[in-house]
Amino acid sequence: MAITGKPLAATAGAMIFDRGGNAVDAACAMLAATCTMWDVLSWGGETQALIHNPKTGRVIAINALGIAPTGATPEFFKEKGYNFPPEYGPLAAVTPGTPGGICYMLAEYGKLSLKEVLAPAMEMAAGYPIDAQTANSIERGKERIKQWPYSKAVFLPHLGEEREAPEAGEIFVQEDLLATLQKMVDAEQTALKAGKTRKQAIMAAYDRFYTGDIAAEIVRGNREQGGLFTMEDLANWKPIQEEPLKTNYKGIDVYKLREWTQGPVLLQALNMLENFDLKKMGYNSPEYIHTIYQTMNLAFADRDFYYGDPYFNPQSPIKGLLSKAYAKERIKLINPQQNEPRPQPGDPYPFEGKSNPFKTLLSQRDRLLADTAGLQELDNFVPKHDAAGGQLGTLEFDLATSETAESLYNDRLLRGTTTVEAADAEGWVVSITPSGGWLPACIAGRTGIGMSQRMQSFVLDSLINPFNVVAPGKRPRVTLTPSLAMKAGKPYLSFAVQGGDTQDQNLLQFFLNAVEFDMTVQRATEAANINSNQLWLSLGGTQFKDRMPRPGSILLGHDTSQDVVEQLKAMGYAVKLGNRTSGPINAIFIDHEHGSLWGGSSNNGEDYGIGW
Known part of the structure; x- marks a missing residue:
């Protein structure tokens, strides 16, 4: 069973199941696809996941939420006249978490390669017919998008015309994003050829994103537009596997x-x-x-x-x-x-x-x-x-x-996110609420990566919440659940x-x-x-x-x-x-009495599920 926020992205999950992947592989493929489709998130956002591992019978938690960058202090934002960090732009961004979350989940609990799992997203980055909802959201947000040169280049292919965003059904091409994803796949494939294990090869892609040339361009693009990212911020961040809470x-x-x-x-x-x-x-x-x-x-x-x-x-x-x-x-x-x-x-x-x-x-x-x-x-x-x-x-x-x-x-x-739900016959069950980098998004340089807006979930004054005051290296308290x-x-x-x-x-x-x-x-x-x-x-x-x-x-x-x-x-x-x-x-309801899966997706959006 594969369910997520867009029919094409749910199809990506079904494709991965068809290629022999488990629910973790399918969930990662759906997450990558929704990021590429800007389904209220982008690749620079954050990922939060719960996974049932049938081999251990345990539920594990994945914390792939980015951190506040160097220099992000209450004093910094208060000097700019804010009571909370801003909603948009490079100063709204925590470090990217979703690429690291995908790599970690896939390496630890998936079966397929990063190349296989990213294939649907890469096909869409090369060009897919954009849906009306996303196209119209771009058009509505175009004045803000024009403030950011890299976003303007990606989102407004008809600059100067009455409608500057893509039209519904127009083939939407993201060359820079495709190049970024290709670099990650290349790092994995090079590592495999050098005799590295599947897990080590996937983490080689992770390293290229967070410490290599991809990281360098993210940091350069962020700082050029007024942000605070440093190479150390990206390199020091790591996804965390945690014990979840329960009652x-x-x-x-x-x-x-x-x-x-x-x-x-x-x-x-x-x-x-x-x-x-x-x-x-x-x-x-x-x-x-x-x-x-x-x-x-x-x-x-x-x-x-x-x-x-x-x-x-x-x-x-x-x-x-x-x-x-x-x-x-x-x-x-x-x-x-x-x-x-x-x-x-x-x-x-x-x-x-x-x-x-x-x-x-x-x-x-x-x-x-x-x-x-x-x-x-x-x-x-x-x-x-x-x-x-x-x-x-x-x-x-x-x-x-x-x-x-x-x-x-x-x-x-x-203000939303998307969701990813997947389950398989072996007993893997995945629930993800990813977000960040929604439209109108500020893209980091020539990476095609829309940066998170999650800094706004911090507070600047302990009077509101002493546990959630912004500090470099800290994660904001998020709604994602x-x-x-x-x-x-x-x-x-x-x-x-x-x-x-x-x-x-x-x-x-x-x-x-x-x-x-x-x-x-x-x-x-x-x-x-x-x-x-x-x-x-x-x-x-x-x-x-x-x-x-x-x-x-x-x-x-x-x-x-x-x-x-x-x-x-x-x-x-x-x-x-x-x-x-x-x-x-x-x-997803797991029906042990009948040995079947029941999927549910409400009629309040474009969310879609595919079961087999």
Whole structure:
């Protein structure tokens, strides 16, 4: 089973299966293809993965998120007038992670060569008929693209004409990217001819990218356009294989990446929700919606203050945050009759046998929110995934029906990624949520590599989050959050979604749809979600007012009954209805009873799956 954000990219995964590859090979091929197609990411972005290894029976985590470059300090950005690092351009870039992630996963757990796995992506780099969504996204972002000479050369083949971007169906050629990928394949093939093992040969390609001529051109192109990259930044970065975090929900082990992502939010929410009879409440009843909303907000309040790169000090109190006892303490704060508009971070330290060193900071932070609570407009929230013709994760929104400021806010909330899901008969299961380098992207020199925009997920002030303050060599806390679940020691569900801060909201409800309400995997991907805005945005906007929580803001499905709407309004919610209440969820259910795979891909995007 191969599922990802574009039909052509899913086809790439199916091709690799057909050539004898396993699910890791297929996932890497789909990832390479989506990067080449600019499916809300590029080769300069970041990769986050969970992999079930049938040989060991273990789930492993892959951390292929880039780091802040030399010179990226709070003082540097504050001197430029920012409250957060910028959204676009060379100063928004962490070092590339996806090429290293692909090489590492392939070398350690794949079967095929890099040459074989990159073949579909290289064919597309040589020229493929560009889809309307990507072509139109380029056209909309062309004024920003024109600021960057290498991006302009790639994306605007009709410069000076009324439409400067490619047209839908036009053969889109990326010569520089093809040359870069060819250099990596050449390094691998040269190493093989010299007698190196398959694994050593793949890592030779890795070395050429991060320490050789490819790295040199990335650094030169980044710095020429005002960035901070150094050769040492790229050479010192390495992908990390980690132990994932997990919790058990009613006999199901749910795995997420560590607190350098927002993934533990879902685990915290499940720990709280197992104390409620959700099935008795009923799917999307007022009681259910209220309980889900309050639980998510408590978990996101903890995320917003405590999550960050675990390889830097201070280190997050993640053990306390994931404690079942802590969850029971948190749910005592839920008023079953009324929304709590300003949920605060809890105190997980006693559940680790420690005292909280940030109590003073938390009280100061509370005052900041109180002093600025009037900055938000609460009555005009419509997430962009409900905008007419809109597509989650792009800059596409309908200005005729939405105020510009509100559309920008919603784009920040829902700014996306793509997802990659793969599974095979041997038992390999892969869930990836890659991102970074989305359009309009700044390309690094003559590499064809669009640079990441993930620096914006850092904060510059410990008052917001002391664990996520930018520093050279540090990873930002990202929204990207693949998921795997195991049942009776066997793979059960692999699932992920695009959509910025809404990701774990959507994934939590997908999981509950399948587990509590017995929906098939396809029904669970398409079922109406709720969306909360009572959280700090992780993307977009360089000022506090751009990112602050919006108390009571909730999106419901357009067919929600008026009775439910009125009950929620009476509980303090600012309700909006929408046709789309989640990004495209992709998922695989491993049916051990029948020995089959069930794929699901929601109808909220161009995502596509192929099974055989």
